[in-house]
Structures are given as structure tokens and as C-alpha cells.
Amino acid sequence: MSENEYVVSVEELCARKTVKRLVGRSDHEQTPGPVAISESQKNVTAVNDKGETASDIQDFRKSVDSLKEKSITSTTNNHKPKPKIQKVPMVLRSHKNFERYYEPRVVSIGPIHHQKAGLILEEYKLKFLAKFEEDSGKKIEVLYQSINDQILELRKLFDREVIKNYDDVTLSRMLFLDGCFILEFIVYFSDVIKGRKLENFDLKDDQTVYVQQDFLLLENQIPFLVLKLLMDSSLDKFKSKLISSIEEFICQNVMAPKDRNQYVVAHFSLEKEPDPTHLLELLQKAATFSPQSRDQNAARRQTTQQSFRNVQELRAAGINLKPSKNCSLTDIEFSSISFAGWLKLPPLIVDDSTGPKFFNLTAYEMCPDNFRTNYEVTSFVTFMDSLIDQSSDVKELRKKKIIHNLLGSDDDVALLFNEIAIDLVPNPKMYKDVKDRIQEHYDWRWTTWMAEAYSNHFSSPWSILAFVGALVALGLTGIQTWYTIHPAADS
Template sequence: MGITEEPQVPSISIGITNLKAKLEKIREAKKNVMNQSQTPKIQKVIFFLREQDDFHKNYEPKVVSLGPIHHGNPNYQLGENYKLLLTYEFIEGSGKNMEDVYNMIKEKIHELRTCFEEEVTKAYDDEALTSILFVDGCAILQYIYCATNKKFKELNIKTDSVAFGQQDLFLLENQLPYRLLTWLMSSSVKKEELSKSIETYIDLHVKVPEDQQSNWLSWRLCQRSKPQQAQRAKEESHDDEEKPQDRTISVAKEPVHLLDHLRTRMLHGQGYIHGGKVGKINQNIQNVQEWQSYRNVQELKTAGIHLKRGKNCYLSEIKFTKQFLFRGQLHLPPIVVDDSTRPKFLNLVAYEMCLDFENDFGVTSYISFLDSLIDEAYDVKKLRKAQILHNFLGSDEEVAKLFNEIGTDLVPNIEIYKEVRSEIQKHYENKWMTWIAQVFHDYFSSPWTFIAFFGALLALALTITQTWYAVNSPPGPCKNLTPK
């Protein structure tokens, strides 16, 4: 009897222990959520994106690994050599001793470690992590400085490595804490130059050249940010404060990392804005329609809605205006589509999906909106003709396929562009406007058809006038004379 009862005692105690542990985990989970930092940590791309077949093409580095996630991969040995060269150049230009800069990073390594998700850095002790962040941080700053001042030739760094390195800078898994870059810049005598080079470099990946035929790559390398552009952007943001689509946003001292900096600039323009939340959108609109029945640009054109290039490149600047009685105008920010577009947007979307990043899904919502307009090559062609989309990728079919693919399985914020979608839908559903627009499209799409119509209308008017005078002409002076 004792033998049969003995094993039952520990089994009950194990059950109690497990139950207590589970309950404690539940309590800890609540505490962890409540105590979660408002600043997102640098981490790996979320799991279901990692399961995609082409994951390595869009989320993994091509040339250089930055930070601890991909460190030590032998595929990036060439990039490691370049990083050491760039680090040497940075220290040489900083006016500081290499050991002093290294020790400065080492003293702050515990704070820097908290900028990463724990899983990412647990394999590295403080010395190893310090070494990684020291080299990679110096290399990033020197790379950006060289890119904005065209100094890669002096270092004998090949053009293809520069181009791929540019894409690698904006991968989610390749990010470094921005405070690390700030500390390194502060340690250099070129602090102001380095800071300006980052702002210029970010601008080069946001702004679009005015001339659609200009060479995009040379423009990227030669363009410089201008003080008046910053002032104009500030004035535009101030002018837009009373618009229905304004968002309430909180201002932070610095970005989380370079990808975060790029996202903010793409959405809002000059200056750094973090923790954006959608405010009272559509506060003056009643019965906003959420359902959209239009499928692409071609259908919008048929309904009398035309495309117009926006005044700036910021993705949040999308609006709809009414023109005359039957014409509508959809204002879209200009965008460049090239080889870097897919990984850039996919990593921005992956960043917005991070569980610890509270945001308004601005980039995700923009891509979803653009995907709702692009169904086939014809839609891309119309966007090109309106100088909204600058195609450096290839054929229009490739661009349409690109946005159809990256727009799949996205969950946008329905509040963003809600008013725009509603106004488009109202115009689209107005049969009278659609009929007039169709008539103008069929009969006045070219100046020759308009001239022919006007000529026919004039001939008809003359014929009617001639007939009226023939019937109703007044009697002549000889009409009352009768022969005697």
C-alpha cells in the first residue's frame, strides 16, 4: 500500500508547482506589458516574414553585416574588410585616440545592450559586443560621410559594394542604436559635418528629383539638403495643422536607429517625429464611407478622377480635391521605384510590425493605398505620365507586380487616408459625374475631336439660324406692291 501511495505524493506536489509557476508567469506577463519600454528594441524580423521563400533577398545583408545579428557570417568577409578601413578613416578624422573612443563605448555597453532584444545579444559578452558596436558604428558614420561627399574613390571601394551597402544600411536586422552614432559623432572634431551628412543622406532616399528624365543615381550622389528646404517643410507642416487629416504626434529627441529615422522622414518630412498616433481624422466629415468599389487608376480615370503630383515627397501627403462640376483630382507624393524599393519598403513594414513598436502603420497604409490604385501596367503608365512614379526598375509590368506582391497580406490603419478613400468613393459612385466624365473621355480626349465637335456644333447653329430667318424673315419693300 505504501509503495502505491508514495509516487502519488510527488506527482501532486509537481502538479501544484507547475500550477504556481503558470500563475506566476501570467502575473509576470501582465507586469512585462505594463513596464514595456516605449522605445522599440533592435530585433530580428517577425517570424512569419522569416518563413517566406525569398526572405534572404529582402531582409538579410548583401555585402555587410552591422550589429550582432549577422555578425561572424563568412559571406560578409569583404564587408568586414571595408568596415575596418572605414573605421580607421573615421578615427583618423576624429582627432581622437582609438583606445579612448573604444573605452567610451565600453563604458556605456550596458546601456547599449538594452537597446537590443535580449535574444540578439545573449551570445556576446561585454567585450565582444563593445568590439562589434565600435567598429560598426564608426564604419556607418564614415560610410555616410563618404557617400555625401563622394570620397569612396579615395578609399578604393568599388561602386557595386557602395550600392549594396546602401541597401544594407536600412535592413531591420542591420540596425545600430542611434545613440551610439550620436556618441561617436560627439567624440569627433567633425561632429557638425557628420550630423549634416546623415540628414543629407536620409534626404537622398526620400526626396525625388524634379526632372523625371534626370539620372536618379547621379542625383542621389550630387544632391544636397538646403536650409530653405527645411524651412519650407516646416512652414508646410505648420500650414497643414488645420487640415482634417492631421495627426497628433509626440516629438522625441532622437530616432531609434537609421531605419526609424528614414521612416519618419518619409512620412512627415524634415525633423524627427516619433511615437506618431492617428488623431482626429475626419472630424468634420459625416457618414464616412469605408468600402471602396474602385479597383485601379483606370477606373478612377473613367469616373473623371485625374492624378496630380503632390508638392512634396512625404507619404502622408495624399489628398483628394474637386475640380469644376464633374472632375476630381487625386494628389499623390512622387516616388522613385528602383532595385532598392522592395527591400526598403519590406523592412519598413517589418519594423512597423515589431510588437514593441507603437505606431500608426503609416508606411504599411501607404503601400496598401498605392496597391489599391495599381492593378496592371496601364495604371503604372498613368502614374508615370503624371510624374508621380519614376520607374528606374524596368517595365511597367514589373512595377505593377512589385506593388501587388509587397501589398499582399498587409494590415493597414483604416483611419489613415480614410477621408481620401471616402471622397474618391463618393465621386466614383456619382453616376451623373461618371457619365459626363465618360462623354468627355470618349469625345474630347484629343484636341482634334474637340475641334471637330465644335465645328459640327457651329455648323448646326448656323443651319438653325439660316432656317429660322428663312421662315421668319420680315417682308421686303417690294412685297406690298401689286400689279395694276
């Protein structure tokens, strides 16, 4: 091949023109001077030394322009899109107990685990459908049509991979049946909680517990829009009952003692969450709701390196533990006076359902397209993990009525928090003010010495009484000695 190569484009063939391009030229060869280009040559598609034309990167140009347009629209409307219904993020799928914490035990909801082998309550869905038709006051055909008419919109609420094998009819039937089952079961569950006379569904107590846990798994969700469409299609009286039952269901699943649960009941309502993604998101909002805002100046403070490791070290530094007034996972505060400090933590029930709930709530917050969260649950779990190293830390939290251990031994609770916190990345701004204030108190060494002295010598009322008695005895001995040396003058 000669030193000079000619590349001819379609436009050139039409115009019978060619554009000369030098190729294979070494650095030491002389570069030719400028060449005049005619107007027709300016319109020829540019070609680089790799044979790529300008048209090859037009897809990039269109994609970048599209992203810019979406960004401007989102900023203008202050809109955070819903996260799509999807599988557990890849980073969490290698967990050794994945099936135990993330997959349904007795019933599947939605497309991810549809018709999974071994689930024992699939046939119960038809029983609940028949009861829902009766309670809603509408025929099955009318209820189904409300879902089928919106199937194109509902498809947009799923990750594409999740529903790629489902046509519109199959997906409509699945969402309709599962939606009716969810709503009627939640009404049934509400009646169980209130001790009312129950419809006979032949459900055992353990099955009822497992179903409500299955409803709160990330991979076992359907769009809340399905539930809303079915509620809107029902008679008003039953619709009101459905709304109150959903609120009660969510509040009952907040991991808080009964006396603190009333705080959630009083403040949480569907009206405050007008556009939820699914039931799991509703639980996340209820568990982290608090009227108190976190310190906005925390991010502007100089960050201090955390050196305290667990509850026992905090106690040694004179920091006491107290339960918060409400049960929001975000309600963590620290205050101090002199050498004493108080760390307030939300009271938490730890039982067999706590692990699956925390695992799925944190997985939901970690979904790649979830921009509706500040990692509240993730940050709480990692903060608690920083306080809990071993059973003695759990024991202290239990004594202060912060952790209510219904799981088993204190070792089991410590292992659970250590397990949940693996691979989690918290929001660095959450609790930054709390951590910095604890560290400042911890670094004030004389407070640690005072606290250690108090802990070692005044840990019980008897030691305090003994100390006071010793002081009194020492005082009386001093007075006696003084009068021995300086006897009173005779009157």
C-alpha cells in the first residue's frame, strides 16, 4: 500500500470528491502545510486515525443531552423518583444466610418468587379473594379491571429484569390476586390484634406470623399503587377500614415496646405518605419518623476520630444510657454535665423478626435507584454495632431498658447486630453531632478518671454509706485529736 491512503464516504461518492488523509506517518517525517478545503468537503463526515466517524459518537451525545434534560426537570420539580421493585442489591446477595433473611417462608408476593416451590399458603389466596369481594362490595370483574386498565403504568414500577418473562395478562392476574390477598389479610391481622371474632381461614398462629413477615421482604413486594387501586374501587366504608388496618399493620411491625408504639400510632398515617413505593417503604418511614430534626450544624463541625468502641468503654468514661422518649430509630441524643454524660437511644424489641426486618430495610435503602432515603436505618444499625461488641454490652443495654431481648441469649443479640452491619455504609452526617460530642467527652481524660473512681468505689449504696461513714469517723477522730492537744480552759 502506498504512503497515502484515501477514505471515501457516501457523500463523497455522490459528489465525486475525495478527501486526502495521511496515515502511517512517523514523527520525524515532515508535516505537510495547510491544505485548502472546499465547502463541499466541509460537510463530509470526519474520520479519525482509528477509522471512527463523528456519527459513531452521536449516541453518547444524545444520552448526555437526555441526562441533562432529566436533571434540569428533576431539580426544577424537586422530585425524587420512586425506586423500582427489584431484587436485593448484588453486594448483599453473597450473605451466608441470604435465604433465611431475604426469601419468603410461606407465601410469595409479586413476580420475583412467583410460584416458588415449598411455599404452603398459595392456595389460601383464593379464600382471601372471595372474602375481599364480599367486603369490598364490588364484583371480582370490576376489581380486576381496575388493575388491568393500569397495567402499563404498573409495569413501569418494576425493574425490567424482574418482569421480563411476564406478559400483561399474566402480570395483571398476579398483581390482582396478590393485592386482594394483602389487603384482606391485613384486615384479618388487625382483627387478630384487637381480639375480634375472626373469619375462619384455617390459619395457624405461626402461619399468621410468617405471612406478616413475608409482606415486609424487599423481594416480596408489589407496587402500593395496586393496593390503592383496589381500595379506591371498594365501597367507602370498607376503604376506610382498609386504610386504618394498613396503618395499624405498619405500626405493629415497628420494632418498639408497646408503650412506645403509641407514639407511632399517634403520628403515622397514610396521608403523610401519599406516594409510597410499597409496604416496606411505609415501614421504613414509620420506623424513622421523628418531629425532631437533627443538628444541621453537625456537618460544619470539625470531624473527630472515634476512639470509643463499645458500651463498656462509654460507662468507664462516665456516660450513662437512657431510653429515648419515643421509638424513632433516628432519636439518638447525647448530653453531658461535668464528668457525667447521658446517651439516649430508642428502645428496641429484638426477636425472631428483627433480623429479617433490618436486613430488608437496609437492602431497600441500598437499592441503586433509591434516592428517597438518607440511610436512616442503615446508620442506626451501624451505630448500634459500634456500641455492641459482646454480650456484656447487650446486658447493659438490656438493664437500661433500651434493648428488650426476646431472641435468646445476649450473645445472640450481639452476633445479630454484628451480622447485620456487614457491608453496610452509613450516612456520615447521621449522628455525627452525637459521635463528636461523645468523643469530646471521652477525650476529656479527667472525666474518665472521675468516672472510673465513681464506678470502682461508689457502684452501690453500701459503698457510698461506707465512704460517708469513713468521712464522719475521720472527722470525729480529728476533732478528738485537736481537743487532746488543746484542752478546753477551765471555767
